Amino acid sequence: MNTHDTSSIKGVLAAGTVAQDFTLHVTPDQTLSLGELRGKPVILAFFPADWSPVCGDQMALYNEVLPEFQKFGAVLLGISVDGPWCHRAFTEARHLHFPLLADFEPKGSVSKQYGAYRDADGTSERALFVIGADGKIAWSYCSPVAVNPGADGILDALEKLSK
Amino acid sequence: MSSLKVPVTSADHSEGPENAPLTLVEYGDYQCPGCGQANPIVKQIQKHFGKRLRFVFRNFPLNESHPEAESAAETAEFAGARGKFWQMHDALYENQDRLGVELYGTLAKKLGLSQPDLEASLEAGTRSERVRADFSGGVRGGVNAHRRSTSMEYGMTRLSISRRCRRRYNMPLKS
Numbered sequence: 001m002n003t004h005d006t007s008s009i010k011g012v013l014a015a016g017t018v019a020q021d022f023t024l025h026v027t028p029d030q031t032l033s034l035g036e037l038r039g040k041p042v043i044l045a046f047f048p049a050d051w052s053p054v055c056g057d058q059m060a061l062y063n064e065v066l067p068e069f070q071k072f073g074a075v076l077l078g079i080s081v082d083g084p085w086c087h088r089a090f091t092e093a094r095h096l097h098f099p100l101l102a103d104f105e106p107k108g109s110v111s112k113q114y115g116a117y118r119d120a121d122g123t124s125e126r127a128l129f130v131i132g133a134d135g136k137i138a139w140s141y142c143s144p145v146a147v148n149p150g151a152d153g154i155l156d157a158l159e160k161l162s163k
Numbered sequence: 164m165s166s167l168k169v170p171v172t173s174a175d176h177s178e179g180p181e182n183a184p185l186t187l188v189e190y191g192d193y194q195c196p197g198c199g200q201a202n203p204i205v206k207q208i209q210k211h212f213g214k215r216l217r218f219v220f221r222n223f224p225l226n227e228s229h230p231e232a233e234s235a236a237e238t239a240e241f242a243g244a245r246g247k248f249w250q251m252h253d254a255l256y257e258n259q260d261r262l263g264v265e266l267y268g269t270l271a272k273k274l275g276l277s278q279p280d281l282e283a284s285l286e287a288g289t290r291s292e293r294v295r296a297d298f299s300g301g302v303r304g305g306v307n308a309h310r311r312s313t314s315m316e317y318g319m320t321r322l323s324i325s326r327r328c329r330r331r332y333n334m335p336l337k338s
Contacts (some may be wrong), residue, residue, distance in 0.1 A: 064226060
């Protein structure tokens, strides 16, 4: 479904752009910087809210597809404006096996950097970025907020990167 | 739009004529309530379209959310390898609130299948590769979750199939 790229319409950072570095809390007492992952493909999955039905489904799907992402050596990071304690509860409840980053303070600053912030709602967009080992965005996609974008676009992008 | 990345072949579990003008493919999870609710609707759709529809089932277990989904899928595959796929498929959906080894054994017995062979197969994961292959094909085709099937209503689905059929084959089907 993701062959149809709406990134330019929605204004999320487009393919070819250098992925800007950031540091966010991954647990209440630990942070993670994008730069630490340089050399591996990275999937950034911005989503509106822990616990919401579509986000829950989307993260549950990625949890299942994780081995397929790992075949490409890729690292998946979920990002929303929820705080690290909220992420922890959500992660534990859904048995998620990948980190959720808290774009919590200043609220949504990384989402804004990537053009993936919904001003009216105060949440991240449902936006996907695949970043190559070189630190450049290889593919991006902004999904309508109520639609789970699936994983096919991510896998297609990772496959292209690996060729 | 999601698209079918893995073409339907004789290796698929299918009901209805191979040359039917329509094929409906379900990616399903035996522990998913939405899929369970969709199963009788699929039956109605099959009844309505009759020989004009081929129905194909592929596995899409979300194991992290549904801990019994994989074993149920492997049980159906075990039965499928012995010519009893659809009987097991329906029985699993109809008993989805009781999924587990005890139920699988009971159903196997009812269908005249060997309970110890089934248990050995589940233990060894002899059917897991098939289930995994279905899942991977589904992911690449854009299957995103099972939620959409909870909103799958008989009338809407029937109408949607009829419309597609008219557009694609210029073939009016009674809807």
